[in-house]
Amino acid sequence: MTAEAANKDILLTIRDLKIEGRADEEWIEIVKSVDITLHKGEVLGLIGESGAGKSTVGLAAMGFTRDGCRISGGTVDFDGIDLRTAPEAERRSLRGRRIAYVAQSAAASFNPAHKLIDQYSEGPVEHGVMSRAEAERDAVELYRRMRLPDPEDIGFRYPHQVSGGQLQRAMTAMAMACRPDLIIFDEPTTALDVTTQIEVLAAIRDIVAQFDTAAIYITHDLAVVAQMADRIKVLLRGEEVEDADTRTMLSAPKEDYTKSLWAVRSFTRPEQPPVKDDSTPVVSVRNVTAGYSSLKVLIDVSFDIHKRRTVAVVGESGSGKSTAARVITGLLKPSEGQVLFEGTALPPDYRSRTREQLRQAQMIYQMADTALNPKLKIRELIGRPVAMYLGLKGKALTDRIRDLLALIELEPDLYIDRLPSELSGGQKQRIGIARALAAEPRFIICDEVTSALDQLVAEGILKLLDRLQSEFELAYMFITHDLATVKAIADEVVVMKEGRVIEQGPKAEMFQPPHDPYTELLLSSVPEMDPDWLTHLLAERAGT
């Protein structure tokens, strides 16, 4: 495909692109000299960690920068038009008509007050490409091609009446409305479950091929980009690291940084000896049924978590994983069943638990941003549980905080008096871990702790959690939708769907066939690095 594409015309040329962002009253260069050459019908994958400048480069390909940013150098040439110098009116006439953009969160990007088809028609009608009636007919056609259920009527729904995966496909259809030459996909499947992700990926890939549209596909997920792109460009801190066609890049990466990205998923925790049958589990969830008013979110859920063991609770969003955590912590009272801690039943409401019971079970949250009070310094964030549960004061307290910081591999002198806003995402998550450790618990709930992080950073966090587990004999309940993480860290796996436990057992058994059909679906949906994986999978699923 690449060789074929090379012969076609060049659509987009970006040369020596420099973009600056304004921070603290001065301009800081966030993109340093990036070159892109995109041929008609070619799909370019842009990958890198957060802050690498992927989205900024993607938007610059439309001649657009976010507020507080400016293009400070280089050229952006789209089919003979210099987007840097072209008047705003000309750029606006291109956007939506010849260049389209698909945002990460379709749910946040659609206007909730208008029906999907109204938003679909806006672009073509505004640009004078089609009449309103034509646009609506066209919408139905594209919805059908995007394999949306009920394409005749789905457009007449409001965004909140449609699921996340369908919304993302509707948004791609909308981007296609004027048959643009170039579409920029900015992490279109990052917020979706693996099973939904497959559908969206397949739909996007088909439609891009059908209309021979060029695309820039921005993502941090290597396995996804391997399925989508003809060519991959790796960015690091606003600079290009490597650029090659997909197969070459995957099989023979040249740069060290690229190799480290590729190697991320290699971390696996050593196998733990099986649990003795007679030992008391640290936490035992017994036949718990719980929900909000009449809606049951958990139905008859039971599982045990033993000392020094990690139990991964897996499932799609809405499967009841987080609700199970809420029942264990006492935020939600179960209507039936109970939670045992080392053999004794915990009061169902956290308010009636003793301080000692609260201390023993700690929680690490998915979003470190909202889990740490932005107005408190690290000293108080970590120090508070120490002072509260262990009664340390003054120098002893400071020493303990410093120990904890050293434990999570942050230099105490440097970090003790910082605010959360002065830390990176991974560092914030480490503080979240330190806060949980500060209570010296026996059991920690990790709620999607790595899903908001870049893969390299996430791996560091997983290694840290693993080390702490052996050091303090902790029991973990690891809530996640990412099966790669499960493979890396879990001892036992609990698969949940619609509030029920579908299957549970040791990791080795869970990853070996035979599976429950749902587990099979989940496992097979995890993208692999093989660029043919999606094609094969779809063929396989179509065959059965």
Place this chain on the structure above:
Amino acid sequence: MDTILQLLGFVLVIFAALALGWLFRWVATRVTPHETAKALRTAPLTASFGMLVILIYVVVALLAPLVAPFGEREVVGGEFLPWEAPYYLGTDSLGRDMLTRLVYGARNTVGIAFVTTALAFLLGSILGLLAATVGGWPDQGLSRAVDVLMAIPALIFSLLLLTIFGTSIVTLILVIAVIDATRVFRLARSVAMNIVVMDYVEAAKLRGEGLLRLIVREILPNAAAPLVAEFGLRFCFVFLAISALSFLGLGIQPPTADWGSMVRENATLITFGDVTPLLPAGAIALLTVAVNFVVDWMLHRASGLKE
């Protein structure tokens, strides 16, 4: 020609104000301790000017008997005397020295308005944060009670209460504070509602923190920025409320000097093209602008760390 001169004068005043602000900042960064000086250096000229004005008002209000050339209630000469020594700003409708009245007015009007606003905030934000944190019945009870209070027009309600309880300064402060606290309650509650659902509040609850600590350490610091901004605005509204009540004869009672009633008492002079009655109004305007300059800066600082 006249308009050009006026325009020029206007520009000159703005430059003078900014220059004063710069001068104030220059001095302030040198006499204050290190930490404060560091913060002050980031202040824009508008905020510096605002701080200077507030400082002058505070000093004048505190040292009123020393600054004022005459006694607050002393009749010193004829009525409506022109601006000549020793009556630099003339005299009022009863022959009291205008400058003296202005100086004492700073003490009375600003002092009362400040105490009232502070009280309104204390009451309103404590109850608002409490309602948001506890939720359930206490929240319903408080919120509905506030709705009832807010349903009655503020001016009519304060007139009613002042007629019932009498027109002493203490009742005036309490009545306006209670009425204004309802507005503060609504704001504090809605801001806190968004904070209560944050994971860090949940984490604190699961840690077993008491209600007081939840409110003071976890919620209040994050709700402070909008509350501070509201303080600046509320302060101005309270000012106006007091002036309005004084105008109706139920506010600060004569012969106590008050900027609001001073405008009214001397209003007849305006017909003769004399600006003297507008001086107290100007004093109110200047303080209002100054307070808002400073509040703007504080808001900017509070939000700046979040980006």
